[in-house]
Amino acid sequence: MWEVALSTGVVPISTEPAELSAAFESALRAFFASRRELIDPVGGDFAAAVRHLEEFVLRGGKRIRPAFAWTGWLGAGGDPAVDPVSASGVLQVCAALELVQACALIHDDIIDSSHTRRGFPTVHVTFADRHTSHGWSGEAAQFGSAAAILLGDLALAWADDMVREAQLDPAAVARLAPVWSAMRTEVLGGQFLDIAGEASGDESVEAALRINRYKTAAYTIERPLHIGALLAGADASLIEAYRTFGTDIGIAFQLRDDLLGVFGDPSITGKPSGDDLREGKRTVLYAVALQCADASAPGAAQRLRDGIGTDLSDTEVDDIRRTLIDLGAVDDVEHRIGTLTARALTALDSSSATPPVKDRLRAMALAATSRNS
Amino acid sequence: MWEVALSTGVVPISTEPAELSAAFESALRAFFASRRELIDPVGGDFAAAVRHLEEFVLRGGKRIRPAFAWTGWLGAGGDPAVDPVSASGVLQVCAALELVQACALIHDDIIDSSHTRRGFPTVHVTFADRHTSHGWSGEAAQFGSAAAILLGDLALAWADDMVREAQLDPAAVARLAPVWSAMRTEVLGGQFLDIAGEASGDESVEAALRINRYKTAAYTIERPLHIGALLAGADASLIEAYRTFGTDIGIAFQLRDDLLGVFGDPSITGKPSGDDLREGKRTVLYAVALQCADASAPGAAQRLRDGIGTDLSDTEVDDIRRTLIDLGAVDDVEHRIGTLTARALTALDSSSATPPVKDRLRAMALAATSRNS
Incomplete structure (x- = not known):
């Protein structure tokens, strides 16, 4: 200690x-x-x-x-x-x-x-x-x-x-300044994209990922790690590794959150089950499901667009859950989480971060992306 | 130039x-x-x-x-x-x-x-x-x-x-920091007092003056002058003079604004005449009028409380204007403006500010407190 x-x-x-x-x-x-x-x-x-x-x-x-x-x-x-x-x-x-x-x-x-x-x-x-x-x-x-x-x-x-x-010390202040600025601008930008995307009804996977990138990943993991590295005077290669790790784990963290928002156990998450569906949250999960449905199951696409964002009954929430699974959207998002996590851990492993911190960040990454609450 | x-x-x-x-x-x-x-x-x-x-x-x-x-x-x-x-x-x-x-x-x-x-x-x-x-x-x-x-x-x-x-330079950064912090906290504090005072119906002159002090005077004149002085490395006596000048002129500026909000010529101020009365703005002018009325003219007090903050007709606005004058509230506020301006100019005159800047600040003070728009 x-x-x-x-x-x-x-x-x-x-x-x-x-x-x-x-x-x-x-x-x-x-x-x-x-x-x-x-x-x-x-x-x-x-x-x-x-x-x-x-x-x-x-x-x-x-x-x-x-x-x-x-x-x-x-x-x-x-x-x-x-x-x-x-x-x-x-x-x-x-x-x-x-x-x-x-x-x-x-x-x-x-x-x-x-x-x-x-x-x-x-x-x-x-x-x-x-x-x-x-x-x-x-x-x-x-x-x-x-x-x-x-x-x-x-x-x-x-x-x-x-x-x-x-x-x-003044050198640390100078290193910190641009990243502190970037982080605050990025999170406000991500929040703005979120409200604008919800209003305009942007259904693309790309838009949902962009919101995750700025509203969550950059702000929650990438920039905090970046700030820590700069304060310690880290070299460019460690900063690069941290940023890759942070962006990927940050997006994977949000994808896990999206799955929990629909499939999580309310007694563990503390949030009423299906609330994300009732609120009409524009997640990657939802965007992927619509993309699949538009290509192959127009009836399902219609049911999703009609149901999400309305005051759904528990039975209707269950139906939408099944539709998301049947369309392959849940598998797709799980696959994305797996790919992002693997890439993040590779970047971390090959970095110059100290061994105990590598262990700690690996544990934090797994906790953020495999959690059930 | x-x-x-x-x-x-x-x-x-x-x-x-x-x-x-x-x-x-x-x-x-x-x-x-x-x-x-x-x-x-x-x-x-x-x-x-x-x-x-x-x-x-x-x-x-x-x-x-x-x-x-x-x-x-x-x-x-x-x-x-x-x-x-x-x-x-x-x-x-x-x-x-x-x-x-x-x-x-x-x-x-x-x-x-x-x-x-x-x-x-x-x-x-x-x-x-x-x-x-x-x-x-x-x-x-x-x-x-x-x-x-x-x-x-x-x-x-x-x-x-x-x-x-x-x-x-780092020394200027260090001098600036606490005043920059204070200014942002003060203006947010003043805004908070404003909404809380309006909600709670605080009618005291003291509360209205306190809002002027933090929402307007500190933020608009006192702290900006203070910041300028610190950046130039001014000594304590000039800072003190600037702050007295800034606080007094800042409050007087707001008192003038309050008078214009009720008596201003809309073709000059650009604001509909009487809007401050219809909005129920809690000004020093209004607080002084209530204080006078409560002491000597309960009927007038009742009319003010009933009318202000409602959708007044132009005739009703005129009636309230006359009431404010008859109660002596307008004279009281004009007197406050005069006293504050005189005290501010005395502080400025006896300060070590450079002569051309004394002239300039005197002109700015008079523009702020004697304006009609």
Whole structure:
């Protein structure tokens, strides 16, 4: 077990997921504490709203993005035992990814009109409920969205502040800058493609893969690993290997998510079964199924287009599941996951990442692509 | 006339507002051009959406925040003729304030359900219209809000990128960081107080002044001047003078805006007369009027509470105008503007700002507080 000095004290660091998450959460808690001198003078209800943001950030989530960034740093030779000061800064940058993610989730939940997140009411629902319980004037839903827009903005601004205050050495700052920029632009681009594709009814496999690439793969795995590597001063070949690995595993991760969204066991995933079908989510699974059906089974294509995105009964969900299997779409997606995972692991194996980190990334890759929740 | 080297070429700089605005716009245009290598690979409709963001940023606005920041830098001894490289970086930081402002406006327009901005449809309305004209599926209004949330986020993230890429020297970066952080947190705090105050029906003068302080004064004048001063390495006494001047003029600016929102000539302000009354905007003017009425004219208090925030006829607007005058609220607000402006100018006069900049800031202060549009 390593120990890293943080402004809040000393935090144990290892590659154990639970300990790592605790370290990221300590860094986030310290950052929120450091904002009080800015928040308190503003007064009014702002401090209470920020406390809700802090709770939202700290009360759940798998910390997958910081974990990939930190592991990427270790794999490129970063060592908290050798350089605890750098390690502390790196830890802070990794944790800041959770603030970008907080913005993405809070704003996405407004966009999707989602009611729950991580087992709690979403931020916009929480503030709408406060409006109602106080008997305030105006529309509760509009107040909830307004508050959530502003708190998402705050999380995004603070992500940058947290990186800026990480006390990295100037060379590391310079290496990090373009990739930090790219990551934020890419995830917003991916989200935009997602809403535009859903509105325009783009049914192509290519469009669904493109959304996966930018909304999920780049943002969740590729860029976090890239950031970790750059902070450690990795060479171009390791960065290239990480990016191949990250893109492929990131897309495979989303493909697994798509399968679980239709076929997952609700008692394990925590999400009502078939919800992705009722919401009309434009997944690669769905795009492949339509492509197959258009070529060979026009009746099935019609049934899919008529059913998906509507308030399906459980029996209808079962029918669509069978159709997806019969069309070969499930096999196709499983095959894609297998191919992507194999290519990712080949890139990882032949890279210069340290052996323990290769083992760890292999385990993370398999957990992301073979999971059942 | 000075000339400053920018990545796009050479831009003329003077303290003339029109030339300054042109220089900020060149910097913004160059920044947007530099994003293409991130945007184009994302593909789909993202590039078109970003072009709309660029149009939004470039097609209007008084560039008041960058102008105060630039003038603050000049007044603290910044000199483009002596150090054109620093000047170019400072110009870029100043221009980046317009990207923070783009986020604030785009998100505020969603929050307020505003339809027009700078004489054009607001961003969320533009994207809702696109949805309708393409005959896309789902609700046009929801798509419009979603697109505007994401483009506002992008503007906010890019503001930070633009500052980070300004190639300031490391000492200037370190001085800038905490104030850049404070400014973004303060404006979001001020916006939050605004929506919370409107919902809870807070009628106090203190609450209205607090919103002015953070949503307008700090963000529009105080912090931009502060940023300019820090970039020039100003001493503590000049910073203190700038901040007093900026806070007082910023609040006075908003008080003038409040008066114009009720009494302004629509042919000059470009806004329908009485709109602030129909929207139920919680201004200091309104809070002072209620305070006076509650003390001495309960009937008038009732009429104000019943009328403001409703669909008033022109005659009813006229009645409320007369009530505000008769209660002494207009005189009170004019008196506040006068006191704040006098205190601001005293702080400016006794500061170490360069004489030409004192003249310029005095003119900007009077323009901000004595305007009729």
